[in-house]
Amino acid sequence: MSWDWLEPFVAVAGLAVLTLVTRSFFMIPERELPMPDWLKRGLKYAPLAALTAVIAPEILMSHGEFITTLKDARLPAVLCAVAYYFWRRGILGTIVVGMLVYLPLHIGWGW
Secondary structure, three states, rough: OOOOOHHHHHHHHHHHHHHHHHHHHOOOOOOOOOOHHHHHHHHHHHHHHHHHHHHHHHHHEEEEOOOOOOOOOOOHHHHHHHHHHHHOOHHHHHHHHHHHHHHHHHOOOOO
């Protein structure tokens, strides 16, 4: 009998349990957990830091290396999207403007 299925099964089951525990951890205590003020202030910036950590490499890197040319469709798309955001402060419009610049440059011109 082959036991090749056991390792992936244990890995998936372990990750499922770990995810369940970490996601439900805040619901376990019946009262609010005391936290130092410096930690509360720091946690306000966690979502922004996580978003930056995900988006910045996608914009600035290609195939694991920094972009070395300005002929990349992501750069003008990001600049136009940022300009739109500071002009109108709308998230949906920012996404639309970025994609309207990115798609023609990337698909049409091959940048």
